[in-house]
Amino acid sequence: MAISPARIFDALGDPVRRFILELVGAGELPAGAIVAAAQRFTSISQPGVSQHLKVLREAGLLTVRAEGTRRIYAIDPEATRAAREWLAALTVQPFAQPLDALATEIARGQRERRNQHPGKSIRDEPPGRDARYG
Template sequence: MEAFDVLGDPVRRRILEHLAEGERSAGEVVALVGQEFAISQPAVSQHLRILRTSGFATVRAEGTRRLYALDPEPLGEVEDWAAGLRRFWEQRLDALGTELARGARARRAVDEKHDTDTTGRTG
């Protein structure tokens, strides 16, 4: 499953937010997310399985409990992809900022000239 397919689901994104705070038992995740999204334990378990098989989460056994943790590596890949887009927009936003600053300077110059013309003095 592609990273954005995994991250496209609000339940899985919320689970990842909880796991980003630290390791959680499957029961904790079910209680937190199940209540918030009004979904059953099997549905939450299915989301946990998808996160595990796609590499976004790891699981380890501790007795009868299953403890889930965030695996940041796939998120790094998503961040790298987004960085390419960010570079594209940053260049354009920088150019827009330059044009806005030029416009502001031009308006100040016109206002100062207008003040000088109407009062005979500057400022």
């Protein structure tokens, strides 16, 4: 099943769920320890914590395994990878292509000026004067 960044970030929208992830991020924890810590963090019932754990599991952020009668929760590294990749994609410079086009146009203009005035350097132009504009 592919992990959806949208579901991950929806799950992270709740402060109790973020708290639970911080707890479990330090290492695997049984459900009872998570409930006790969450109840110290905020007034929440055991069923409320269970619901948050379910949301985190369904978003792909937590894994759970049975150990006897206990349920042990851990961070799913695949989900954190998916979230990091999604966030990294936001840092790609959206202007890279337009700036490349601008560089091409500048080079084209310089080439045209050289072709119009062979032997004359662009540096020979007076400051602030563009040969194309008079």
